[in-house]
Amino acid sequence: MKVGLLVNLYHNMTLAEVLDKAESVGVEAVEIGAGGWPGKDHCDPAKLLSDKEAFKEFEYTLKKHPGLTLSALSVHGNPVHPVAETAKAYDEDFRNCVLLAERLGVDTVNTFSGCPGDNPNAVHPNWATCAWPDEFLDVLDYQWNEVLIPYWKEAAAFAREHGVTKIALEMHPGFCVYNPETLLKLRRAVGPEIGANFDPSHIIWQGIDPVAAVRALGAEKAIFHVHAKDTKIDKYNVAVNGVLDTKHYGDELHRSWIFRSVGYGNDMTYWRDLISNLRLVGYDYVMSIEHEDSLMSLDEGLEKAVYFLKQAMIREPKPTEMAWA
Numbered sequence: 001m002k003v004g005l006l007v008n009l010y011h012n013m014t015l016a017e018v019l020d021k022a023e024s025v026g027v028e029a030v031e032i033g034a035g036g037w038p039g040k041d042h043c044d045p046a047k048l049l050s051d052k053e054a055f056k057e058f059e060y061t062l063k064k065h066p067g068l069t070l071s072a073l074s075v076h077g078n079p080v081h082p083v084a085e086t087a088k089a090y091d092e093d094f095r096n097c098v099l100l101a102e103r104l105g106v107d108t109v110n111t112f113s114g115c116p117g118d119n120p121n122a123v124h125p126n127w128a129t130c131a132w133p134d135e136f137l138d139v140l141d142y143q144w145n146e147v148l149i150p151y152w153k154e155a156a157a158f159a160r161e162h163g164v165t166k167i168a169l170e171m172h173p174g175f176c177v178y179n180p181e182t183l184l185k186l187r188r189a190v191g192p193e194i195g196a197n198f199d200p201s202h203i204i205w206q207g208i209d210p211v212a213a214v215r216a217l218g219a220e221k222a223i224f225h226v227h228a229k230d231t232k233i234d235k236y237n238v239a240v241n242g243v244l245d246t247k248h249y250g251d252e253l254h255r256s257w258i259f260r261s262v263g264y265g266n267d268m269t270y271w272r273d274l275i276s277n278l279r280l281v282g283y284d285y286v287m288s289i290e291h292e293d294s295l296m297s298l299d300e301g302l303e304k305a306v307y308f309l310k311q312a313m314i315r316e317p318k319p320t321e322m323a324w325a
Helices: 015-024 045-050 052-063 084-104 135-161 180-190 200-204 210-218 235-241 268-280 298-312
Strands: 002-006 029-033 069-074 108-111 166-169 194-198 223-228 230-233 257-260 286-289
Touching: 002 069, 002 223, 002 298, 015 029, 015 052, 029 286, 045 052, 045 084, 069 084, 069 286, 084 108, 084 135, 108 223, 135 166, 135 180, 166 223, 180 194, 180 210, 194 210, 200 210, 200 230, 210 223, 210 268, 268 298, 286 298
Parallel strands: 002 029, 002 286, 029 069, 069 108, 108 166, 166 194, 194 223, 223 286
Antiparallel strands: 230 257
């Protein structure tokens, strides 16, 4: 398993500068934002696909860092947004990202499932999480059967035609796929191209045990990529208000939970158990650091996350024999 980094956190630096920094602190793989919310500061697929010189320069920059694996391209967006123009922009980003991944020989694209509105005339996404009042069930039926499944069936076929066999969806509240059940529901409806970009931070605060989630997804071979990000639950605020929290992420003292660098939400034993279970279900790829810790600078958060993960990770291949048996 390798320590990775989602590089768009250093959006004010050039790609070459970010890769230099990543290597200097011991990162072994990079995940590059290529549209949608991660932005295009380091990688604009439309430009790279149309400009041969720009593509050569991009490829050369990567090759100058042979110690860094390109683990995935990330194009997190909402391609099923109820506003057609918005959905089209995110869909174009996704398709250009797939075409660039094909050209680079990368088989994994990270994104969100997206969330439609509650009817064809809606202007805002509607994340339905209740079975009552009954209207919510009608909303879910429309979203899944009229929009989400048809979109991802076609998008998965497009990806497959262009060598992207792993559409790694981050299970994120606010979108239709937000937990293992909804991810596997979409995978079974669409096909094996749908899997998880497993980010523990988004499921911890929902009350989901990441190890249980790993086992459920691993049983279906549905973990394609992993983010290394932690969440700290504030038990005192949760005791009063529960885990649903719409306060600004900067209001750390009063929120029910906040994102933390790995090791600052849960301890080493917790993360070693998660990593061991990833190995048990056959995942041995990358844990990509996504730094969103509002209490730490980018550099400190990155350096501490790398140090922590290298202690927690199992580095050598799994033994084929038990020497003591």
